[in-house]
Each structure stands twice: as structure tokens, then as C-alpha cells.
Amino acid sequence: MKLTLKIWRQKNASDKGGFVAYPIDGISKDMSFLEMLDVLNEHLTEKGEDPVHFDHDCREGICGMCSLYINGKPHGPQQTTTCQLHMRSFNDGDTITIEPWRAKAFPVVKDLVVDRSAFDRIIQAGGYVSVRTGGVPDANEIPIPKTIADLAMDAAQCIGCGACVAACKNASAMLFTSAKISQLALLPQGQVERKTRAEKMVAQMDAEGFGSCTNTGACEAECPKGISITNIARMNREYFSAVVSSDNL
Amino acid sequence: MILDSKIPAGPLAEKWTKHKFSSKLVNPANKRKYDVIVVGTGLAGASAAASLAELGYNVKAFCFQDSPRRAHSIAAQGGINAAKNYQNDGDSVYRLFYDTIKGGDYRAREANVYRLAEVSVNIIDQCVAQGVPFAREYGGLLANRSFGGAQVSRTFYARGQTGQQLLLGAYSALSRQVATGKVKLYPRTEMMDVVVIDGQAKGIVTRNLITGAVETHAAHAVLLCTGGYGNVFFLSTNAMGSNVTAAWRAHKRGAHFANPCFTQIHPTCIPVSGDHQSKLTLMSESLRNDGRVWVPKTQETAEKLRKGQIKANDIKDEDRDYFLERKYPSFGNLVPRDVASRNAKYVCDEGRGVNETGEAVFLDFRDAIKRDGRDVIEQKYGNLFDMYMQITGENPYEVPMMIYPAVHYTMGGLWVDYNLMTSVPGLYALGEANFSDHGANRLGASALMQGLADGYFVIPYTLGDYLASIPPKKVEEDHPEFAKVKAEVEGRIQKLLSINGTKTVDYFHKKLGKIMWNECGMARTAEGLKKAKSEIQALRKEFWSDVKVLGANEELNQSLEKAHRVADFLELGELMVDDALNRNESCGGHFREEYQTPEGEALRDDENYAYVAAWKYMGEGVQEELDKEPLVFENVKLTQRSYK
Numbered sequence: 001m002k003l004t005l006k007i008w009r010q011k012n013a014s015d016k017g018g019f020v021a022y023p024i025d026g027i028s029k030d031m032s033f034l035e036m037l038d039v040l041n042e043h044l045t046e047k048g049e050d051p052v053h054f055d056h057d058c059r060e061g062i063c064g065m066c067s068l069y070i071n072g073k074p075h076g077p078q079q080t081t082t083c084q085l086h087m088r089s090f091n092d093g094d095t096i097t098i099e100p101w102r103a104k105a106f107p108v109v110k111d112l113v114v115d116r117s118a119f120d121r122i123i124q125a126g127g128y129v130s131v132r133t134g135g136v137p138d139a140n141e142i143p144i145p146k147t148i149a150d151l152a153m154d155a156a157q158c159i160g161c162g163a164c165v166a167a168c169k170n171a172s173a174m175l176f177t178s179a180k181i182s183q184l185a186l187l188p189q190g191q192v193e194r195k196t197r198a199e200k201m202v203a204q205m206d207a208e209g210f211g212s213c214t215n216t217g218a219c220e221a222e223c224p225k226g227i228s229i230t231n232i233a234r235m236n237r238e239y240f241s242a243v244v245s246s247d248n249l
Numbered sequence: 250m251i252l253d254s255k256i257p258a259g260p261l262a263e264k265w266t267k268h269k270f271s272s273k274l275v276n277p278a279n280k281r282k283y284d285v286i287v288v289g290t291g292l293a294g295a296s297a298a299a300s301l302a303e304l305g306y307n308v309k310a311f312c313f314q315d316s317p318r319r320a321h322s323i324a325a326q327g328g329i330n331a332a333k334n335y336q337n338d339g340d341s342v343y344r345l346f347y348d349t350i351k352g353g354d355y356r357a358r359e360a361n362v363y364r365l366a367e368v369s370v371n372i373i374d375q376c377v378a379q380g381v382p383f384a385r386e387y388g389g390l391l392a393n394r395s396f397g398g399a400q401v402s403r404t405f406y407a408r409g410q411t412g413q414q415l416l417l418g419a420y421s422a423l424s425r426q427v428a429t430g431k432v433k434l435y436p437r438t439e440m441m442d443v444v445v446i447d448g449q450a451k452g453i454v455t456r457n458l459i460t461g462a463v464e465t466h467a468a469h470a471v472l473l474c475t476g477g478y479g480n481v482f483f484l485s486t487n488a489m490g491s492n493v494t495a496a497w498r499a500h501k502r503g504a505h506f507a508n509p510c511f512t513q514i515h516p517t518c519i520p521v522s523g524d525h526q527s528k529l530t531l532m533s534e535s536l537r538n539d540g541r542v543w544v545p546k547t548q549e550t551a552e553k554l555r556k557g558q559i560k561a562n563d564i565k566d567e568d569r570d571y572f573l574e575r576k577y578p579s580f581g582n583l584v585p586r587d588v589a590s591r592n593a594k595y596v597c598d599e600g601r602g603v604n605e606t607g608e609a610v611f612l613d614f615r616d617a618i619k620r621d622g623r624d625v626i627e628q629k630y631g632n633l634f635d636m637y638m639q640i641t642g643e644n645p646y647e648v649p650m651m652i653y654p655a656v657h658y659t660m661g662g663l664w665v666d667y668n669l670m671t672s673v674p675g676l677y678a679l680g681e682a683n684f685s686d687h688g689a690n691r692l693g694a695s696a697l698m699q700g701l702a703d704g705y706f707v708i709p710y711t712l713g714d715y716l717a718s719i720p721p722k723k724v725e726e727d728h729p730e731f732a733k734v735k736a737e738v739e740g741r742i743q744k745l746l747s748i749n750g751t752k753t754v755d756y757f758h759k760k761l762g763k764i765m766w767n768e769c770g771m772a773r774t775a776e777g778l779k780k781a782k783s784e785i786q787a788l789r790k791e792f793w794s795d796v797k798v799l800g801a802n803e804e805l806n807q808s809l810e811k812a813h814r815v816a817d818f819l820e821l822g823e824l825m826v827d828d829a830l831n832r833n834e835s836c837g838g839h840f841r842e843e844y845q846t847p848e849g850e851a852l853r854d855d856e857n858y859a860y861v862a863a864w865k866y867m868g869e870g871v872q873e874e875l876d877k878e879p880l881v882f883e884n885v886k887l888t889q890r891s892y893k
Contacts, residue, residue, distance in 0.1 A: 012804065030522045032640075038527055038755070045753045045808065050800055053807055055315060057488040059528045061636060062413055063319045084639045109459060110805040117436065120316050124428040128421035129380045133300040133705045134371070136378035140335060143389025153382040153407060156414060160318055189380045 001027040001087060004095040005040065007052055010108050017108065019097075029088040033076065034059060034066065036087055054112040059083040061224065064159030067166070068112055069099040074163035074222045081161065081224045101162050103171035105209045116162050118208040119176060125204035126197040127180040129189050142188050155182040157225045164219035164227075170211030175219040177205045178235035179227050185238050195242035202239050252505065252863055252878045255666040256360040261884050262342075265364045268667070269710050273717035280305035282721035284468040285712070286453055288440045288495050290317030292412075292419055292697060293680025294474030296704025299422035302431035304709055306716075309466055310423065310432050311455060313439045313490055313810075318420045321476060321488040322700060325412025326533035326633065328394060328404035329697040331369040336393050340401040342366045347885060349695060352398040352585050353660070353688020354837035354853065355887050356508070356861075358880060360667060361685045368706040369698050373405055375705055379418040383407050394629075395538055396693035398585035398892075404694045409533055409632045415697055419704070439810065440495045441738045443471060443502045443676060446730045449719075450502075450676035454731075454738050458810060461802040463739050465731040467724040469716055470675045472708065473499060474700075477659035477681040479512065481818045481825065482770070483762025485656035486518060486531040492814035493821050496663050496682050504671035505664035505863035505876060507684035509821065510829035513691055513838045514771050515657030516542075516589035519640055520609040529655040530640055532612070533633055534693040537582045539617035539626065540650065542589070543571045544601040544610050551601040561603070561611060561649050572596055580892040587690045587838045587851070588892060590654035594771050595849065597653075604651050613649035654771060658696060660687040660838065661828075664863040664878075668711035669703060672863075675715065679703035684861070689837025742802050745812045750795030754811045757792045758818070761785065765822055769829055774842045778830045782823060789819040824864055824873060831875065834858045846889070855887050 002025045010017030024043070027036050034056050041051035057065040061084040070076035076085045090096065098112065106114040156179070164175035181198055184190030190197070213232060220229040257268040275283065283306050287298040290312040298310040312320060332345040345366035350357060373391070377383065383405050384392040393402040407414040426432040437458040444452040444465070452467040478493035479485035500506045517532045545551045546568050553559045572592055574581045582589075593610045596602070603609050618626050623646060627634070634645050641651070663671050663678035665685055670677050680700040687695065768774075768781035792815070800806040835844040835851035836858070844852045861878040 028523060028525060031525050032527070035525050035527050039525065042753055042755060045797060045799060048797075048799065051808060053805055057314060057319055057490050058321060058324045059489060060324050060486075060530050061639075062324050062410065063314075063321070063488065065314060065319045078639075080639055084636065086640065086642070088642060113805060116315060120318075120424065120427075120434075120436075123421065124424040128425045129378065130425060131375075131378045131422075132303045133296075133375060133422070133709065136374045139333070139373045139377040139383075140390045142377075144385055145389050146385045146387050149382050149385040149389075152380075153384075153414075156382050156407075156417065157410065159413075160316065183382065184380050187380050187382065189378055 001029065001090070001092045003027060003090065003093070006095060006097045008099045009052070009111055012110055013107055027087055029086070031087045032059065032083060033070070033085040033087065034083050052112065053110045056083055062159060064161040067101050067114065067161060069101060069166055071097050074101070074166040075224050079222070079224060079226070101166040103165045103210070105171065105173070106162060106165060118210070119160050119162065119173070121208060122173065122177055122201055122204045123180065126193065126200040129184060130193060144188060148186055152183045152186040155179045155186070155227065155231050158227050159225055161224065163222050163224060165210065167218040167222035168211065169216065169218070170214060172213045173205050173208070173210035174213040174232045174235065175223065175227055175229065177201050178231040181235045181238055182231040185234065194238065195245065195247050198235065198238040198242040199246065250865065250876050252664065252672065252876055253666060254358065254878055255668060256358065257667065261359060261363050264360050265367055272710055272714035275713050275717050277305060279721050281307065283307065283716050284309070284724065286466055286468040286471045287311070287474060288453065288472065289320065289474035289476060289682070290420070290423065291320035291322035291474060291476060291680060292416055292700030293682070293704045294320070294472070295416065295419035295423045296701050297472055297474060297679055297708050298432055299419060299426050300705050300709045301712065302426035308426070308432045309435060309468065311435045311438050311440060313437065313458060315436055317423060317434065317436065318417060320416060321491050322416045322697070323413045324488065325697055326409045326531065327396065327535035328406035328411045328694040329372065329415060330396065330403050330694045331373045331405060331698065332366055332403060333370055333373060335391060336402045338401045340403050344401065345369060345403065348399050349686070349692060350688070350885050351890060352692040353690050354851065354890055355688065355855070355859070355882065356511070356836055356880065357686055357688030359882060359884055364707070365686050365699060365702050368702045371706055372698060372701045376415055376418050379421060381407065381414045381418040394535055395583060397534055397537065397583045397589065398692040406535065409535070409630060412697060415701065419701070440498070441813070442498045442734050444731055444734050445502050445673055446728055449674045451724050452726065452731060454734050456738070459805055461804060461806065463735055465726045465735055467726045467731070469719060469724060470677065470712060472677045472679060473663065473682050474679045474704070475682045477662065478818070478821055479656045479659050481761065481822050482656040482765045483758050484521065484526060484529050484766070486515060486529050489528060492817070494814050494817045496678065497817040497821055499663060499671065499673065499676060501866050503673045503866070504676060505865055506661070506824060507664035507861050507863045508661035508828065509825045509864065510769065510832060510839050511660035511689050511837065512656060513586060513658040513660060514590040514654045516586055516593055516654050517612060517652045518655035518657070519637065520604055520606065520651055520653040530636065531655070531657060532637060532650065532652060534586070536612060536630060536633065539629070540582065540612040540614050541571055541616060542573050542582050542610055542612055543569045544596045544603055546570045548600040551603060554603050555605060555607060570596070577892045584892045585690055585692060590771060591840060593654055609651040609653045611649040612652045614645060615649065618646065658691055660684065660689060660691055664861065668714065669708055670711070670715065677708065677712065679708060689839055742809065745796070745798050745809060745816070746802065748794065748796050748798065750797050752795050753797055754808055754815050757788060757796060758815045760788055761819060761822055764788070765825070769826055772840050772842050773829050775830060778826050782826045785819065785823045785826065792816065792819055827873065828862055828864065831862060832858055851890070
């Protein structure tokens, strides 16, 4: 395959940045999208040009490190992570536009690499059950209905890649935040801190500068792990009931 | 040098309890005066950092990824073993211990493995309490599945994403400690060296991957939880960033490196599709619960298959060779990984491989789907099937999967004693980074178990014993040794940037990978290993004179990061070859063609090789020295491993 890549290049956070076009040839349909970029980077390095920087690690669709806004969609045309996207999704002669995630709370570090530490801080605000190591009951002491455990698992599958934020016109992090709030609100282990958790995580999400949710559903449509927007509805219920009967008065 | 494993005396089942009691304690008020560095935030690192912070120590946690949640433990699929015996099928701590020792082909320490089995039950309790959504049965209790090398169902799982859920559990515990201020996080920061003062580890030197700043960090103890070195093969199931640098720098500062040639080749990975390939993707071992492994009975049929003249589903049952079920009737498709991999290689070497390259066998779900229905199979393995479809473009619900072995895990690693301390006092290694529990072959679902056992339940006790022996006086970074090591790191960075040769870092990495896979992979010979040694030496020389690393240090520079890692792989590769050459026997994942039984099984030599080979660094370009730690078996009888 022969392609033209229009890639966002930005030297560092303070650089203005802009698109650069790179023609590329000899791409096989079996390559993954990131392997295609590897090929480009090998060419660039051989020519003495700075390779394109992008985040990636496991290349199995689970670590959540890869990102990329491809032809106007986070993770490209398929509902999967960029590392699992293969070149058979494109046609010979295509022009592919590649940008970083765009959100105020995800500043660009270099080229296609952004800073997603805001997500870590949202989890630090309350995305856990406060148990210490040791001194916990036997794992089978509290039975959990399979349907509930499955729903919790559906929410827990979030990989924290940030595609939901990139997809949202308001750059809202509601899908990410609600997935963790849902998981723990559904399980008996999460009940004690249920209210505080919802309040604190939502407050942190707002403090990081993420936008609000206007229910367009773009996040769900683009989520590579199929996290459902019903989690956002659950988070809203959790949040409002927490606020009216807050433990933190 | 005599390596003291510090295995406590007394009966096997009482060793750990006694050891915990006889270990010294740090009183609660003094704990806040001790600083601990944890490098790596996978299962071992995150669980250790969280648990130590909960105890009151001041922890600094480092990872090269943008968030601790990205560590490669996240990619573990199938499950985690624990001797809960919830299935009433005869499991016990002793059985898990026995299976693990036997699975490791009798090359692990009894005491360590027993402790691992003992604390395995606590891990499941801990994870459930954190809100890890393990699979459950309709009655609400936890579900189990079977894994290779065991005849009981003791594997707990969360769909095909067990590693993800366990890591997110540990990450949440870590995040809680970050919020309390007891842990300070350093993401996108790579450890470049260890600082050893008067024979004790006192800190590390790091590079900030965004700004390039080289910094020093002092502490009373340093924990390396930095994973394995499978990427020395270039193609492996490891993440792209997984590397040996932290462990290797520790080795060069005096920590022994044990059994480096013990590498695990996982039987069920998606086959290589071309030269462009950057990594290999694992299909969980759990698939062997329901999938049947086969190739055509004859070469002629396989030939037709490769040419596309017939399809897999056209081949009748009587023309198929379910070779694992045929050769190992009692374990069938669930033989341990080393056995399954080797047999896949044999049938492909015979010309019965099933894809274009001739290097693939089938993993077929036809019968399971017929028996249980598609829904049940989808429930169990849906995400794995989707992943397979995404990568290969084929639908495994309709046609059999094609699989081939690939490098997956490294049993070898930094030598540690019973306390997980390396041969440098104050320097510890946890999880895959150490060598301790899996012998020459790791059983499936045991890596997660070991990572969390080390971090949650071992190091909180054993570290206290060491810290109680040193004064709680602040370790100062103004000691000249810090400046010296920092200058060395900076010198190396400048050297890499100034070579300005003609070949990219990947060129060298791929070349090294080919040498390692061909000569130090699934089958090894003395002759091949000797050849590999000289090839690696030549390649290393070429690297240091002709590598091209662009850009500067003071920016995000992924080529520079990679150059550092590959430079270390080029040294480690040679040690792996030395170790494989030294071990004149076959055991577990280490298969020397000269040493096999008439049926082609691994032939151990217990008389001469029942020891841990611990290598000591002697200086640049000097042959490393071998120190042997004899393995003493008081409880199990060493036998030829049989899964027939």
C-alpha cells in the first residue's frame, strides 16, 4: 500500500505545532497501525529526521497507553485501540490524518504524546476501597450475585486511554470517572465509602478542567472497551444522592 | 563466594511462620524515618509500594510509563492460582507447592515455593476486598478454571483480563497511598543505575523521560520490581517498553544474576506474519481448557493446507493428529507450557505446520462449541476471540485458531535470598525480576500469584528485618558516590548521542533477537551457543561504533530510551548464552538437544546440575564468574517429570 500521512508535529508543550505530510510506501495490510508508524520512524531516522513520538506499550489493546486521533476519530475507524487497528482497515492511496488527543486537561508533551496524569489524580481522589493489606475476610465470605459481578466487571474493563475525552466535544471525563464509580458502587465492598467516593471523584474531575456531559454518546461510541454510557447515569444518581445526604457535612 | 539463601530451619510448613516471628521489627514511630524506593509499578511494585506505605514507610515509586496502571502485568490474561480448594477437588497448599516444584522441573527452592503456595490464599482475599470483580458462579461464590500442569481447578479469573483487574486493584491501593502523601509517584521516569555505598544499596539515579534531567534519589532500601527480560528476543509477548536495564545495572553493581537461560516459550501465541512485526500476541493458556491442539496426520495434507487447496474444517477427524492428547493422555491439552511448546515445534519440524510459513498448529474450538454452545464459549473467552479476529482477520468461532510458541516469560532474574534480598544488602528484587520461585519452567497463572505474594505478603515482613538493622538516619544525596554514578550515567547518554553512526537502534535489536531465538530459544546446542556468543560480541561492538541515535538528551527522546535498553540486552544476551552453555542438561524451558530421553523429553542431570547458577559481574568484557547455590530437596523426590 501507498499512503500519505498527515501527522501533527509539535516539538514540546510550548511549541505551536502543525501538520507535516509524509508519503509512505510498501505498507502491508497485515501490519498494525503502530507498526506502520514504526516503518515511517525507521525511514525518518535513517534520513536523520526526528522520528514521530507517540505513546504505546503493550500493543495488545489492554494497557491503555496508545492513543492517536486518526481521521477525526480516537483510535481510528474501528472500535478498538490504535495498537489493534490494522492496515487492512485502509485503502491503497489513502491520506491518513493523525493528531494527538485534544483536551485542555490532556496537554501535548511532544508530537502525538499527551499528559493524561489527570486520570491518575481522579483515581487518587477516591477510586479505591480503603482496605489495608491483610486482615480482610475470606474471599467467599460475601457472595455477590453473578449479574452484579458481571456488571461491575463491564465497568472495570476501562483501560484509561482517554478516548472518551478525545471523542467528546466538551472533553468530558464522565465515562472514565463513572466506570470506576459504578464498579465500586455495585460491589458490596464499595458500599462504605460510596457517597464520599462519588463526591470526591466528581470534584477532582471538575478541578482538572474536563468539560461537562451533554449526553451525545460520542464517548460510548468510540470507547475501545465498549464501556456503556449507563455508567454515567449511575454516576449522576450516585453523585446527587451523595450530595443530598453527604457524610462530609 | 558462598551465596547464603537464608532458608529458615525446621519443617517446610513451619518455615515461614517461624521466620516471620524471628524477623526483627521496626517500631511504628520509627517507620516514618525510613525511605524506600520502589522501581516498577506492576503487580509486585504496586502491591509492595502500597503495603509498605500503609505500614508507615516513606515510599518513592518509579515507572517509565505515563501512569503506574500501564505496567505490563496488565496484559496477563488467564488467571491467578490459589490453593483455596473451593472446588472440593483435593487441592491444598501442599499440592500447589508440589505442582509448582514439579512444573519447574525441580530447579526451584522448596522453601520459597512452599511460602508462595501458603500465601496464595491471602491474595485472593485481599483482591476481593479491594473490589476486584472476579468471575462468579450463580450462587455468588467465586468461579475457578483449570490451567496447565495441574489436575485441580484452582485458577481464579476475571474474564480474559485477570492481570488487568489485579493490577488495577494494586494500583487503587497505591493511589490511596499517593493521596495520603505516603507514596510519591514518579511516572515517565526511568531508573538508570543503583548507588551502592559501603556495600549497601542507598539510592538510584534516574532520567526524567520528558525533560531528560538526570536525578539522584536516596533511600534506606531499593526494591526492583521491574519485570523480565523477554524482549532480548526482540519478538516476544512483552510490552514494547519492557526491559532489563534496572536489573542489569544492579547486576553490574554487584547483584548476582541467576539462571538467565531459563526462559519460557509460551505455546499459544498468534504466529508471526512478516518482518514488520513488532511484537507477538499471546492467546491465553486458559483456551487450552476447551480448545484442542492438532495438526494433520500427514505431511501431504499439511502441504495442501499451506497451499490453500483445502481448509481446516474439510479435514476429517481420522486425518487429524491431536498430538498432545495422543502423547499425554492424562494431562492432554493441559500439559505445562514447555512440553506443549516443544511438541508444537516437533510437529512443525516434521513438515506438518498449518500456515504459509509452516510454523503454526491449530487450536480448535469446534467440539467445545458443539458441546457447550457458542454463548458459553463467548462468555469465557469473548475478548480473546475478538483480539484474535482483530489481528488475523479470521473468525475463530468458525475456523480453528492458528497458534505458535513465542517468548513470554523469564524464570531467571536477579538472585535473591529467602528475604528477596539480592547479593547487594538493601537491594531487593520482586516478581518476575527475581529468579526465585518458578525453577526452569513457570506454570500458568503463577506469575500473578508470585508478583502479588512478593509485594503484599513477603516484603512487608522481610524488609523490616533489614531496616531494623540499620539506623534511621536520613541517607544524604550529597555523598560523593551519588555524584559519581550520576556522572557515569550522563557520560553514557552523551556517548550514545555522539556515535552518530548509520544504523537504527531497532536494526541492532532485531539482529540480536534473531541470534537469541535461533540459538538460545526453544532448542539449544553447544555448537549453536558458541556461535551465538561470538555473534553477540561482534554485534555489540558494531552497536557502540555505528548506532544512530538522533536528538538531544533534554527532550522526550524515544530513540535514546530504546538505545539504553538495547545496549543492556546486548550484554545480557551473552550471559544467557554462557548460562545455557554451562548447563549441560535439559530442564523445563531450557532444552539442550544433546540431552533428551529417547521420547524427546527433557533429560535432567540432578547429580551435577541441581543448583542455581548465579553469575557475578567481573568488569567490562571479562568472563562472568559462576557461583553455585545447591538446591536441597527434603520433601519432594526428584523424578523424571511425566504428564503421560
